Amino acid sequence: METAKKQFNIPIAKPTLIGDETELIAQSLQSGWVSMGPLTQRFEQAVCEYTQARYGVAVNSCTSALHISMLIHGIGAGDEVLCPSYSFIATANAIRHSGAEPCFVDIDPNTLNMDPQAAEACIQERYTSEGVNRKTGRKLKGILLVHQLGIPADIDTFAALAKRYHLTLMEDNACGLGSTYKNNPLGSSGFTNSLSFHPRKVITTGEGGMLLTNDETLAEKARVLRAHGMSISDFVRHQSAATTYERYDVVGYNYRLTDMQAAIGIRQMEHLESFIVRRNQIADAYNQAFGQIEELSIIQPPTYVTRWNYQSYPLRLRGATQTQRDEFMLALQQQGITTRRGIPPMHKEPVYEQGIVLPQTETVSKTSVMLPIFPTMTDDEVRYVIDCVCLQITHLVSAKQPVS
Numbered sequence: 001m002e003t004a005k006k007q008f009n010i011p012i013a014k015p016t017l018i019g020d021e022t023e024l025i026a027q028s029l030q031s032g033w034v035s036m037g038p039l040t041q042r043f044e045q046a047v048c049e050y051t052q053a054r055y056g057v058a059v060n061s062c063t064s065a066l067h068i069s070m071l072i073h074g075i076g077a078g079d080e081v082l083c084p085s086y087s088f089i090a091t092a093n094a095i096r097h098s099g100a101e102p103c104f105v106d107i108d109p110n111t112l113n114m115d116p117q118a119a120e121a122c123i124q125e126r127y128t129s130e131g132v133n134r135k136t137g138r139k140l141k142g143i144l145l146v147h148q149l150g151i152p153a154d155i156d157t158f159a160a161l162a163k164r165y166h167l168t169l170m171e172d173n174a175c176g177l178g179s180t181y182k183n184n185p186l187g188s189s190g191f192t193n194s195l196s197f198h199p200r201k202v203i204t205t206g207e208g209g210m211l212l213t214n215d216e217t218l219a220e221k222a223r224v225l226r227a228h229g230m231s232i233s234d235f236v237r238h239q240s241a242a243t244t245y246e247r248y249d250v251v252g253y254n255y256r257l258t259d260m261q262a263a264i265g266i267r268q269m270e271h272l273e274s275f276i277v278r279r280n281q282i283a284d285a286y287n288q289a290f291g292q293i294e295e296l297s298i299i300q301p302p303t304y305v306t307r308w309n310y311q312s313y314p315l316r317l318r319g320a321t322q323t324q325r326d327e328f329m330l331a332l333q334q335q336g337i338t339t340r341r342g343i344p345p346m347h348k349e350p351v352y353e354q355g356i357v358l359p360q361t362e363t364v365s366k367t368s369v370m371l372p373i374f375p376t377m378t379d380d381e382v383r384y385v386i387d388c389v390c391l392q393i394t395h396l397v398s399a400k401q402p403v404s
């Protein structure tokens with residue numbers, strides 16, 4: 001079998017740290033404000049300006065932001081929240097951390113996001129007209145919409161659905177910073193929105209997240225919950241001329257972000273646009289090459305997706321088995337190209353096994369591969385990935401031919 005000579009070692013993703021973060025991190029260290037100080041506030045403002053959200057509450061991860069989202073909307077024990085199974089497990093974990101349970105919905109294979117029709121069918125089949133799950137007795141309270149891989153989900157359709165069934169709509173926007181929905185940045189909708197700054201995302205703070213909202217009361221509740229339930233933040237107390245005493249009216253968490261992380265985030269935000277431009281150039285090259293190949297299926301987002309940040313690049317091997325997909329990944333690995341399988345469905349994991357079948361989610365997961373994409377990827381590396389993928393596809397096709 002013909003194989004290309006291994007020319008590169010290309011990871012699936014790589015954070016783009018320019019080096020200009022160092023001086024701002026040093027500023028934090030020298031100032032003595034190393035946690036939840038002025039740089040955290042500056043980072044929150046930078047993200048709000050960019051996303052057009054009114055309030056940003058920086059936290060230590062997207063999972064924490066999602067957990068707080070549930071709590072500020074009064075979701076907890078005895079409740080259920082609709083979400084796609086085709087997502088990273090943190091989506092469902094955050095629901096469970098609140099005491100509620102996820103109710104998994106199938107995806108549209110063309111958008112990789114929760115299918116609004118499947119969501120409505122699920123509401124009608126599994127719940128009474130009062131929103132009580134016929135099997136579990138729990139009450140349906142919300143929808144957690146995921147903008148998977150940075151592809152905006154159809155917010156307006158889900159907003160209408162949420163309104164019809166009196167549900168709270170929230171957005172898991174871990175991957176979607178910089179993507180736009182109907183020309184509006186994700187984060188601007190007004191629905192509680194949670195971002196991730198994990199190294200696999202378009203910008204990173206090492207670990208980190210942010211809750212975005214347009215509602216001042218919800219923002220204030222989130223600020224209190226992220227810092228042990230403290231009614232007045234350390235930063236505000238420090239600035240006060242008078243002696244102030246904090247109160248603890250709710251049980252909170254330590255979900256604080258450090259100012260060193262915020263320093264990295266501030267610099268990352270300054271480069272975000274250039275990161276997204278480069279990600280789109282790479283995706284364009286992939287789309288041009290793979291869009292012509294019958295055995296491959298690329299995502300062609302609907303028109304409401306006015307910009308995709310290409311946090312990840314998914315490719316489907318049409319008609320392939322899971323074994324063939326795994327062999328394809330192994331062959332690329334041997335040529336120095338790291339890929340990842342399609343997202344494993346949460347409803348198949350032991351912690352969330354519900355005995356349900358979600359056909360689209362399962363097929364997409366088994367036949368998908370994520371290809372390397374990151375801003376510092378060179379044109380030669382992109383070309384190499386394209387050549388290796390094309391070569392492996394010819395192998396896959398010839399393996400499928402019946403031997404005469």
Ligand SMILES: Cc1ncc(COP(=O)(O)O)c(C=O)c1O
Binds near residue numbers: 197198
């Ligand atoms: C869709 C989705 N939600 C939530 C998370 C969790 O983000 P974090 O690692 O910042 O908690 C991720 C992370 O990969 C994700 O992809």
